[in-house]
Amino acid sequence: MEKDFLPQGDHIRQLLVNASISTTNINGLLRDKGVFLGHIEKNNSIPLLMKTLVSPADFHDLHEAQKKKEDTIKFRTATIKCTEDVDLTKVFSVPMDLAGKIKEVHKYEPNFKLLGTPTFYIEDETAIFDYKIERDNFLENWTSNKTEHSGKVFVKKSKDGNLELSVEQNSTSKETILINELIVGEVKKLLKDQSFIKPEDDFIRIKFNDFTNAQRIQFFYSFTKEFCIYLKFQSITDIDLYLDEEQESHVDIKALVDEIDSLKINGRGLQNNPLLKNNQYHDKLIVGSISLRYSFDIRGVKGIANLVIAFPDYIAKKSINAELQISLNFTIEKEHKRTTTETQLRKELYAFVEKHKIANYSKFKTP
Numbered sequence: 001m002e003k004d005f006l007p008q009g010d011h012i013r014q015l016l017v018n019a020s021i022s023t024t025n026i027n028g029l030l031r032d033k034g035v036f037l038g039h040i041e042k043n044n045s046i047p048l049l050m051k052t053l054v055s056p057a058d059f060h061d062l063h064e065a066q067k068k069k070e071d072t073i074k075f076r077t078a079t080i081k082c083t084e085d086v087d088l089t090k091v092f093s094v095p096m097d098l099a100g101k102i103k104e105v106h107k108y109e110p111n112f113k114l115l116g117t118p119t120f121y122i123e124d125e126t127a128i129f130d131y132k133i134e135r136d137n138f139l140e141n142w143t144s145n146k147t148e149h150s151g152k153v154f155v156k157k158s159k160d161g162n163l164e165l166s167v168e169q170n171s172t173s174k175e176t177i178l179i180n181e182l183i184v185g186e187v188k189k190l191l192k193d194q195s196f197i198k199p200e201d202d203f204i205r206i207k208f209n210d211f212t213n214a215q216r217i218q219f220f221y222s223f224t225k226e227f228c229i230y231l232k233f234q235s236i237t238d239i240d241l242y243l244d245e246e247q248e249s250h251v252d253i254k255a256l257v258d259e260i261d262s263l264k265i266n267g268r269g270l271q272n273n274p275l276l277k278n279n280q281y282h283d284k285l286i287v288g289s290i291s292l293r294y295s296f297d298i299r300g301v302k303g304i305a306n307l308v309i310a311f312p313d314y315i316a317k318k319s320i321n322a323e324l325q326i327s328l329n330f331t332i333e334k335e336h337k338r339t340t341t342e343t344q345l346r347k348e349l350y351a352f353v354e355k356h357k358i359a360n361y362s363k364f365k366t367p
C-alpha cells in the first residue's frame with residue numbers, strides 16, 4: 001500500500017530489504033543517480049540509497065517492483081459444453097452474494113475481506129466478474145501490513161462455432177484462487193439451473209495426470225516453438241524436475257539419477273540439456289513446472305517476456321489431479337515504460353499463449 005509521503009532513512013530501508021526488491025532494482029536506481037558499484041550486494045547498495053533523495057518516480061518504481069513480485073497474475077482455464085446457445089446477459093443477470101459464500105466456507109473469520117459488492121457485467125460478449133480483497137499481513141512492514149489482491153473470472157463463448165463456454169481465472173494470491181473456485185461453482189450452478197448443461201457435466205481442466213511423463217515434457221517443450229508473431233523464444237530458464245520411482249532409469253543416466261528425488265534446475269539454455277533433450281530419458285522424468293524467456297516486439301515496444309507453466313499442486317503436494325496454471329510477466333525496456341503497461345501487453349499476448357496451450361493439450365494428452 002502506497003503512503004502519502006515519501007519514505008527516507010530507515011523507512012526506505014524497510015522497503016529495500018524486502019525480498020521482493022532485488023539488487024537489480026536498487027542498483028538500477030543508483031546508476032540513474034550516477035552511482036556505480038563494484039559489489040552489488042544489498043549490504044553495499046542499500047546504505048548508499050538511504051542517503052540519497054528518493055524521488056516520487058523512484059518510489060513508484062520500487063513500489064511497483066514489490067507489487068509485481070507479490071501480485072503475479074496467474075491463469076487457470078476450464079471449458080464446458082452447453083446443450084444450446086447461451087445468452088450470457090440472461091444467465092448472469094442474477095446478483096451473486098460472494099461475501100456470503102466466503103463466510104460459508106470458513107469456519108473462523110478469514111484474514112481477508114471482500115471490497116465492495118462486485119457482480120458480473122458484460123463486455124465484448126464476455127461475462128466478467130472483477131473483484132478485490134484486502135488481506136491482513138501482520139508479518140510485513142509499514143509499507144504493506146494490509147495488502148490488496150485482485151481476481152477476475154471471464155466467461156465467454158467459443159469462437160469456433162461450438163456451444164462451449166470457457167472460464168478464464170485470473171488470480172494473484174491463494175485467497176483469490178479460492179474465491180475463483182467459488183465463482184466457478186456458482187457459474188456451473190446457474191448453467192444447470194437454466195438447463196444449459198447436463199446435470200452430470202463439469203468443467204474440463206488441464207490436469208497433471210492427463211499426460212504421461214513423456215507427453216508432459218513434449219507439451220511443455222512445445223512452447224519453445226514459434227507460436228506468436230510478437231514473441232521470439234530465447235531460452236528455458238527454470239525447471240522443476242522429479243524422478244518417477246515406478247519407471248526404470250535409462251542405462252545412460254542410471255548412475256546419475258537413481259539416488260535423486262528431485263532437481264531444481266536453473267540456467268540460460270536448459271532446452272539443450274542432454275537430460276531433457278533426449279526423449280529416451282523422458283519416461284523417467286516428471287516435469288512439474290517450466291519457465292521460458294522470450295524477447296518481444298509489439299509495434300515497436302520491446303522487452304523481455306517470462307512465461308511460467310506449472311502444476312503448482314503437484315509441486316506442493318504431489319497431487320496427480322493438479323491443475324495447470326500459467327503466468328506471463330514482462331520487463332519493458334526503459335524508453336517504452338511510459339507508453340504501455342504489463343496489463344495491456346498481457347491482454348494482447350496471452351490470447352496467443354492460450355490458443356497454443358489448447359492446441360498442444362489436444363495433441364499430447366493421453367487419449
